[in-house]
Amino acid sequence: MRKFGFSAALLPALFAGTAFAQPATTPVVETDKGLVQGLEQDGIDAFLGIRYAAPPTGERRFMPPEPAEAWDGIADASGYGAPCMQLYTPSGPNASDLTRQFQSIFLTGTEEKIDNEDCLFLNVWTPDAGDGGKRPVMVWFHGGGYAYGSGGWPAYNGRNLAEKGDVVVVTVNHRLNAFGYMNLAERFGANFAASGNAGNLDLVRSLEWVRDNIAAFGGDPDNVTIMGESGGGSKVSHLMAMPAADGLFDKAVIQSGPGVTSGKPAEAAAYAGTVLDAAGVESVEQLRTLPADDLIAAIREATPADSGFARGPSFGPIADGSILPRDPFLPAAPEQSSDIPVLIGYNKDEMTLFVASQPWFGRLDEATLEMMSGAMGEQAVAAVAAYREMYPDYSPTHLASAAMGSRFVQGSYLLADQQSRSADAPVYVYRLTWETPVGGGILRSPHTLDIPLMFDNAKESAALVGTGEEAQRMADMMSDAWIAFAKTGTPSSPLLPEWEPYTVADRNVMELDLEPRIVDDPERAIRELGG
Known part of the structure; x- marks a missing residue:
């Protein structure tokens, strides 16, 4: 090609060392389901969009997560996986300039355009995936309440933290809103007993993936810290009280999101019934086949416009007596996490x-x-x-x-008080x-x-x-x-x-x-x- 007066063969040399230079690939890493390869981010190995569970669609909709199926060849881990179906975003046609400015690092509006039920992906940043290191692992659960968000927001990019601390950083997508927290047990029976907590079971599944695979990325499965802000902080709080999560992490960070109490099954079932009625769902078959966008539309129809901040119904984990035996920090801190240092x-x-x-x-x-x-x-x-x-x-x-905002203050101190009263490990505020x-x-x-x-x-x-x-x-x-x-x-x-x-x-x-x-x-x- 000579259209512009130079040979196409010269392009790699011309663009080397510039913003157009081809990024280097990471080492190929073997996970328990197959090989993955990502791209370097300024010297840090980044593996994005790794599937940690099977697609929660069709027969798996509203069910506990299942392990992903094994794959052949090398899976592409160069780009983020889809976020879950998004229910709410603080932007819109009347958003302020400041709100739109923040959208550059919290991509809420963008993610409504690319969301998908098939969303069980995680991302890994590591200083060197091929050196056999045993680095501390920092797992981040995103904010957005239990309604929206993803581990792919630019503010959560783990590259700098991984380099500075010589640590492995993981961020996680999981099922949200009705897809992860709609209590269907009352309407459709015991087969749906886990539906009100499916989103948090996804988080447990992601930690099982970390346990089984993070060593191949240079991480130490015996030194895992879970972290989260806002809704992510609540997710961390609830994982501290979930028997299925016991032993999967060693430290916990709760930022602006103390999860002291949980939803109640009866209230969650009533809300689910209102949503199902709005969607016209009367059978399990309809429940399985309802288009995801139609379910989101039904949620909006069934939810009062002023819901939020403890007003009106909302989706979140429920204290069902089994998956989540009780409220996480009432009447006391969870005994299973008495050895977990908390920040x-x-x-x-x-x-x-x-x-x-x-x-x-x-x-x-x-x-x-x-x-x-x-x-x-x-x-x-x-x-x-x-x-x-x-x-x-x-x-x-x-x-x-x-x-x-006093509820953030009161909830944080209540959780800290409860944990410090009974825990063997320290609490830092x-x-x-x-x-x-x-x-x-x-x-x-x-x-x-x-x-x-x-x-x-x-x-x-x-x-x-x-x-x-x-x-x-x-x-x-x-x-x-x-x-x-x-x-x-x-x-x-x-x-x-x-x-x-x-x-x-x-x-x-x-x-x-x-x-x-x-x-x-x-x-x-x-x-x-x-x-």
């Missing part, structure tokens, strides 16, 4: 991310704040008063947001107080801010954390601590003071900021409001 925490201004698109955000005056809190009840009034004392510089908007400069600083320390920092993805996540030295310093600090926790069960960093465990007698909390410090019970007033 748990939250961000100072969780709710700003959710309410920033509301017409009142940034415009509240004192009179309107008083009316809003009064309408929400006595506890909201007390929370506003407590936050006003804690943060005298907060505007009415930020006081309202803080009061709405953090509170992220560093404020992002994006949007003129209006979000302060919002939900999800911790993710790019502990993943050491500050540069790649400038949409959320901004640019400059501060964000990278926070990423250095937090990724150090998370890596140390995965390696030793103690979060530490040269950038942090000594981090003492949390107990009900010594409520040591690490405030993560440019000048980190250990503080004693920093939100006592809010914690005590939770009972």
Whole structure:
């Protein structure tokens, strides 16, 4: 070819060392079901879209996950697998510029275009898949509640964490919303007894895959840390109480998502019945063959528009007495996880991310704040008063947001209290107080801010954390601590003071900021409001 005055044979040489250079392939790795090969990401071996269970479709729809079938040849692991069918996304035609900015690292809108029932895939990043190493393994369960999300969001890219810590990072897709958490036992009988917890059984299956295969990727199956934020934190909490997960992990990280209680079977069955009626499903055959998009449409029809944040019905694990014997952390922490070190925490201004698109955000005056809190009840009034004392510089908007986010505070401390009362292993509590400069600083320390920092993805996540030295310093600090926790069960960093465990007698909390410090019970007033 001479159209442009040069030979096509020169193309590899011309593009070598540029953004167009062909990425190197990884070593071929043998899993228990077949061979896989991925691509390097700047020197780190990345295996994306590995199938860890059989497609949960047809006869397997709403059933517990089954092992994947073996394959011939070398499976392509160069691109992410499909996310589960997505139920909800915070974007839309009226999304703010700031919301769309965040979509660059949390691809919620994009994933509605590519979602699929066939979604049981995971991703692995490892410094060297072929060296026979025994590195700590850090398994991440995504946020998005139990309704949407995937392990393929750019903010979750494990490349930097794997390189910095010499660890193996795994992210997981699993069944969500009705596909993973619709309790069909009452309508269709005992064959569907697991349907209300199928999504969490997927997580267990992914950990079984890690146990059986991660050594081939340079990981240590005897040193596995499970981690998650928001809904992912709840998933971690529930795995700590699931007998099927016992022995599959060694440490747990719960970020802005304490899962203290679970759904109740009767309520979940009633919600399922409403969805099935909206879909016109009367038989098991119809249940198996209903198009996935039609089921999503039925969920939207059957769910009140204002559902969410503990209002109205929603999908999630249920305490069925078997798969999940009881609420994870009530009346006490799960005995099976008494030997699991726990790192748990939250961000100072969780709710700003959710309410920033509301017409009142940034415009509240004192009179309107008083009316809003009064309408929400006595506890909201007390929370506003407590936050006003804690943060005298907060505007009415930020006081309202803080009061709405008090559930993150109360749930985190309740879980930490329960675990520290009975566990043999230590509990460590953090509170992220560093404020992002994006949007003129209006979000302060919002939900999800911790993710790019502990993943050491500050540069790649400038949409959320901004640019400059501060964000990278926070990423250095937090990724150090998370890596140390995965390696030793103690979060530490040269950038942090000594981090003492949390107990009900010594409520040591690490405030993560440019000048980190250990503080004693920093939100006592809010914690005590939770009972």
